[in-house]
Amino acid sequence: MISGWGNYPRTGARLSAFCSLAELRTLLAGDTPLIGRGLGRSYGDSALAPTLLSTACWNRLRSFDADSGLLVGEAGVSLDDIIRVFMPRGWFPPVTPGTRFVTLGGALASDVHGKNHHCDGAFSAHVAWCRLMLADGSIVRCSAQENPELFRATVGGMGLTGIILEVALRLRRIESAWIRQHTRRLPDLSSVMQAFEEANDASYSVAWIDCLQQGGSLGRSVLMTGEHAPATAIAGLGQPRAPRALGVPCNLPGWTLNGLSVRAFNALYYRRAPRERTELADIYRFFYPLDAIHHWNRIYGRRGFVQYQLVLPPEQGRAGLPAILEAVAAAGQGCFLAVLKRMGPAGAGYLGFPREGWTLAMDFPARPGTFRLLDRLDRMVLECGGRLYLTKDARMPREVFEAGYPELDKFLAVKREVDPHNRFASLQSQRLGLT
Numbered sequence: 001m002i003s004g005w006g007n008y009p010r011t012g013a014r015l016s017a018f019c020s021l022a023e024l025r026t027l028l029a030g031d032t033p034l035i036g037r038g039l040g041r042s043y044g045d046s047a048l049a050p051t052l053l054s055t056a057c058w059n060r061l062r063s064f065d066a067d068s069g070l071l072v073g074e075a076g077v078s079l080d081d082i083i084r085v086f087m088p089r090g091w092f093p094p095v096t097p098g099t100r101f102v103t104l105g106g107a108l109a110s111d112v113h114g115k116n117h118h119c120d121g122a123f124s125a126h127v128a129w130c131r132l133m134l135a136d137g138s139i140v141r142c143s144a145q146e147n148p149e150l151f152r153a154t155v156g157g158m159g160l161t162g163i164i165l166e167v168a169l170r171l172r173r174i175e176s177a178w179i180r181q182h183t184r185r186l187p188d189l190s191s192v193m194q195a196f197e198e199a200n201d202a203s204y205s206v207a208w209i210d211c212l213q214q215g216g217s218l219g220r221s222v223l224m225t226g227e228h229a230p231a232t233a234i235a236g237l238g239q240p241r242a243p244r245a246l247g248v249p250c251n252l253p254g255w256t257l258n259g260l261s262v263r264a265f266n267a268l269y270y271r272r273a274p275r276e277r278t279e280l281a282d283i284y285r286f287f288y289p290l291d292a293i294h295h296w297n298r299i300y301g302r303r304g305f306v307q308y309q310l311v312l313p314p315e316q317g318r319a320g321l322p323a324i325l326e327a328v329a330a331a332g333q334g335c336f337l338a339v340l341k342r343m344g345p346a347g348a349g350y351l352g353f354p355r356e357g358w359t360l361a362m363d364f365p366a367r368p369g370t371f372r373l374l375d376r377l378d379r380m381v382l383e384c385g386g387r388l389y390l391t392k393d394a395r396m397p398r399e400v401f402e403a404g405y406p407e408l409d410k411f412l413a414v415k416r417e418v419d420p421h422n423r424f425a426s427l428q429s430q431r432l433g434l435t
């Protein structure tokens with residue numbers, strides 16, 4: 001049985017790693033539905049299908065231009081690989097999600113965003129071009145200029161247009177592997193939203209939210225903003241090492257995370273955060289705190305968990321977010337991790353998630369009460385003109401998806417052209433009526 005990061009749902013599948021283009025073509029010639037698979041960090045069912053085409057062996061760095069920072073890598077190269085090789089040489093991924101264990105193929109197929117979306121856009125904004133193998137075995141290069149419709153359907157297209165083979169990514173120059181991090185504790189939602197707006201020039205910003213608070217403390221948060229530290233600011237600190245990760249050895253019992261334990265954790269986390277402090281944090285601590293615990297997803301137990309990530313337009317967010325947080329706190333479903341970020345304008349992808357406004361991501365144990373709550377949140381998100389993120393999704397109803405993605409028709413037109421027999425299909429694409 002295999003699953004996404006949320007361990008929900010699980011399904012039987014054949015995992016086939018291809019090591020050559022000929023092998024990939026042979027796999028494409030079969031007749032079961034196929035979908036690409038990177039490191040399986042998408043939460044739900046977007047990288048699940050009867051046959052999974054794993055890029056685990058397709059992971060060589062092809063070329064690097066030290067003047068422009070243009071890196072060409074095969075789809076299975078991970079951000080961790082890139083950081084290990086290029087950070088000591090003064091380069092860093094231009095956009096990174098909250099884990100470095102994602103592949104170039106997975107990052108482009110989800111068109112991931114980071115803590116700098118409000119300044120730098122999503123991953124695809126830094127991709128010069130990519131090459132992919134289509135269902136008929138042909139290889140096509142696409143970019144914002146070359147085959148632009150195919151590019152727009154592929155970035156954020158969840159692997160449904162073909163297998164991404166190579167990505168040409170423009171890395172960012174950095175002077176050090178350290179971030180000047182500013183942390184602030186904020187007592188409620190309106191103060192954290194205001195603080196985000198005041199910090200709009202910060203390169204990176206993100207807030208942890210205590211989702212169990214109600215009334216006057218609704219949305220109390222810890223806001224972290226950051227800038228790459230200049231070489232002059234880190235005297236003597238040198239290159240940080242990736243922390244040796246601790247691990248959760250097996251699925252914990254389902255009751256480990258309950259209303260009481262989450263409330264206690266949240267209270268401790270909030271109280272231990274500084275009221276206001278500026279310090280140097282290494283890149284691992286600032287960007288990837290969760291990577292310090294291998295298999296942290298096992299704390300939710302065998303039944304797994306779902307992440308619900310929504311985005312609301314700026315004005316609607318002001319009214320919508322308090323109502324959503326009230327509903328979450330009142331339901332008491334034990335939301336363990338919740339993160340709020342600002343987003344800048346939408347990117348190129350027809351099915352891209354980001355749009356200008358506020359994005360909130362919340363983890364919940366997978367159980368019936370959670371699903372009833374999420375059905376209610378769906379209606380609130382749509383009333384605010386928002387949408388949900390496909391790479392986190394395991395349960396969104398088709399009508400909620402269709403209402404949230406106005407460029408769906410353009411995506412489907414490309415899909416019909418490049419994959420008329422739906423060779424590429426995931427459990428998610430079938431649930432959502434995409435294939």
Ligand SMILES: Cc1cc2nc3c(=O)[nH]c(=O)nc-3n(C[C@H](O)[C@H](O)[C@H](O)COP(=O)(O)OP(=O)(O)OC[C@H]3O[C@@H](n4cnc5c(N)ncnc54)[C@H](O)[C@@H]3O)c2cc1C
Binds near residue numbers: 036040046103107115
């Ligand atoms: C702790 C954690 C934090 C995260 N934080 C963020 C965040 O801040 N921002 C954000 O945007 N996301 C975030 N994510 C989600 C993650 O970045 C995405 O799900 C990413 O796509 C995972 O990459 P992967 O290589 O594991 O791909 P998979 O999970 O294996 O696949 C994801 C999608 O990409 C497709 N795919 C993979 N490889 C290929 C290929 N070669 N060709 C075609 N399609 C392919 C799959 O079919 C699937 O649809 C986070 C995930 C975790 C676990």
